[in-house]
Amino acid sequence: MVFFNYALRKLNAKIVYYGPGLCGKTTNLQWIHDNFEGGNKGKMVSLATEGDRTIFFDLLPLDIGKIRGMDVTLQLYTVPGQVHYNSTRQLVLRGADGVVFVADSQRAMQSSNGDSLKNLDENLGLQGINLAEFPHVIQFNKRDLGELMSLEEMDGTLNRFDAPFFESVAVEGIGVQDTLEGIVRLVMRSLKDRYEARGMGAQPTRVKAAGTSTGLPDPGDDSSQHPSGVRALSTAETPTIFSAPSGEDIG
Numbered sequence: 416m417v418f419f420n421y422a423l424r425k426l427n428a429k430i431v432y433y434g435p436g437l438c439g440k441t442t443n444l445q446w447i448h449d450n451f452e453g454g455n456k457g458k459m460v461s462l463a464t465e466g467d468r469t470i471f472f473d474l475l476p477l478d479i480g481k482i483r484g485m486d487v488t489l490q491l492y493t494v495p496g497q498v499h500y501n502s503t504r505q506l507v508l509r510g511a512d513g514v515v516f517v518a519d520s521q522r523a524m525q526s527s528n529g530d531s532l533k534n535l536d537e538n539l540g541l542q543g544i545n546l547a548e549f550p551h552v553i554q555f556n557k558r559d560l561g562e563l564m565s566l567e568e569m570d571g572t573l574n575r576f577d578a579p580f581f582e583s584v585a586v587e588g589i590g591v592q593d594t595l596e597g598i599v600r601l602v603m604r605s606l607k608d609r610y611e612a613r614g615m616g617a618q619p620t621r622v623k624a625a626g627t628s629t630g631l632p633d634p635g636d637d638s639s640q641h642p643s644g645v646r647a648l649s650t651a652e653t654p655t656i657f658s659a660p661s662g663e664d665i666g
Contacts, residue, residue, distance in 0.1 A: 419485070426485040428602050429492065431508055433535050434517035435527040436496030439556040442585040443517065444491055447595065450588065489599070496531065505538050513550035513602040514539075515594055518573055520555050520563045520582075525572070532573055546576065550601035553580040554594045559587070 418427040432440040448459045492511075494504040508514075516535060518528045536546045555569050564572075566582060574580055579597045583590025 424485045425488060426606075427488045427490055428512045428606070429490045429510055430513045430515065430598055430602065431511040432491065432493040432515045432517055433504070433508070433531065434496055435519060435524060435531040438496060438517045438519040438524070438528075438531075439554075439583070439585040440493040440496065440517045442556075443515070443554070443583075443591050443594065444493055446585060446588050446591050447491070487603070498530075501534065501538070504534070505541065508535075508538050509542065512605070513552075513598045515552055515554055515598050516573070517554045517556050517585075518569060520557045520569065521560055522562050522564050525564060528569075528573060550598065550605045551576075551578050552594060552597040552601065553578055554585075554590065555580060555582045556585050556590075558582045558589075559584045 419425075420427075432443055434440050444459070448456060492507050494500075494507045514535065516532060518524075518532075539546050539549060553570075553574055555566060557563075566580075570580055579601070581590045581594045581597060583594060585591055
């Protein structure tokens, strides 16, 4: 659930990266944390589990806009993907404003992807939340490996509610910011709709320092909704506020 500090005019939104073990959830957050240069960022805290990781870090103002004059801060989490950490996943998911589901594109992971998505649906249900109505995007990760499922096959199998989807090679930073932009847009629109439903609404406005570019979306802009076709993997998608290291998927 969104946290408001009316005295400081600040709003914190929680986004959770969900998916099977070692699908690349932690790699997404690690890359964002290591390469973000456009503003302030919090310290990354790792809570290690055996063979997997749970990561939490706070991204301080990213110039994503204002709602009713409030500066918006993102809190990005991952959940452990292994089955026996379900109670931890439930705790981390509690109060989330949006979810990025990270799927492993390797054909051998098809069953694990499906099981993890079902688990997400069930755990949201425990909070009285319907995934069909909840802000979420899907990332098809590890598109650089062999024995992959096609994007069409993965979209048809996993994307029951026609959510925006993004293909990625998270270890190279490809598709990482696109995915973050996609979920931020949906979360901001959801918050805006909540305000307007309560008669509190005002159109969000873009806020950025002179001479800077954030690359993050205007919450009212519909231009990057569900891609109409397969998106080409290109290093041109790497944002200018990031530099791109490589490594191994670690979560």
